[in-house]
Amino acid sequence: MANVLVTGAAGFIGSHLAQACLEQDHRVLGVDCFTSYYEPEIKRSNIRHMQDRPGWEFREADLANADLAELLDGIEIVFHLAAQPGVRASWGQTFGAYVDSNVTALQRLLEASRAVGLERFVFASSSSVYGDAERFPTTEDTPLQPISPYGATKALGEHLCRLYHRSHALPTVMLRYFTVYGPRQRPDMAFNKLITAALRHEEIVIYGDGGQTRDFTFVRDAVQGTIAAAVDGHPGAVYNLGGGARTSMNEVLEMIADLTECKLNIRRVAAQAGDARDTAADTSRARTQLSFSPSRTLYDGLREQVEWHRRRTPLVAGPSAVRRLGAGRIPEAV
């Protein structure tokens, strides 16, 4: 049993991580400032079911200016997931939010952690640091060539973690998540948008020709790898966490049509600047050192996400369409 800090605890992955830590009997302090990047009420609902659980404590605080010494008091493991996500939104005037949350907040947390004697500081990085990678599957020592401002802030975050490890012996471990999906997925992410549109019989917009591929990672697998990194991750090391299969967006569309039993109304528009054409993780290092082993096929993981959407989407489509009660309400978290 350990005292763990989960930053970004009300977010998509952070809320699953906090829940998994509680299930393993750790004491969890969750921190989040409910940024308005997407509906804060969705984030509040992500953690509502944990509020009475023994071992759970939550503070609303912005890590870019909060009193971090107080938050870190007694903490043994930091899982730093708080960030401003989103590749496309990172261009233009909104970049300041990326610097505040992905660079300044991280640097403050690393600096404050020096005084604490942590067992591990686990940092959520991203496959976006690779940009259009030179090789697939991509190993961790591939040169970092981000093609979006978001990816650049994550690459800088990794450099900061490495610096604090080398210069101050902080036991930082970096994880490169590859497109995570599953229940509670962020509403700006592709699967959430596609499934929602399918169930509501709305138009689905696809960027590019649909031939772009991703290594999709089920959220509970990402969480399992994250917890393992806090125990077995080598300080100073970086690990890819990917689902293990490369799938095109067109194949995903077929799966979603099958699982939702809906005919998709697709409109194709030009690919967006900052989107990598393909991603594929070489997870050999995580498999060897973290016993990382993805538990689901993409189809089975998508089935869980579709079921979650059905529970929360007011209009459910399909041959036996059912009109659900509670249209517009924010649903319960799973």
Ligand SMILES: NC(=O)c1ccc[n+]([C@@H]2O[C@H](COP(=O)([O-])OP(=O)(O)OC[C@H]3O[C@@H](n4cnc5c(N)ncnc54)[C@H](O)[C@@H]3O)[C@@H](O)[C@H]2O)c1
């Ligand atoms: N979802 C993915 O596919 C994916 C892929 C690669 C990397 N990541 C990384 O994983 C982490 C979690 O991503 P997610 O998809 O769950 O995103 P999310 O937006 O759902 O969660 C991030 C949370 O951090 C909080 N936050 C942001 N800035 C903060 C600050 N300054 N102080 C306190 N809280 C703050 C937000 O309110 C949000 O609840 C992020 O670091 C993200 O960059 C995610």
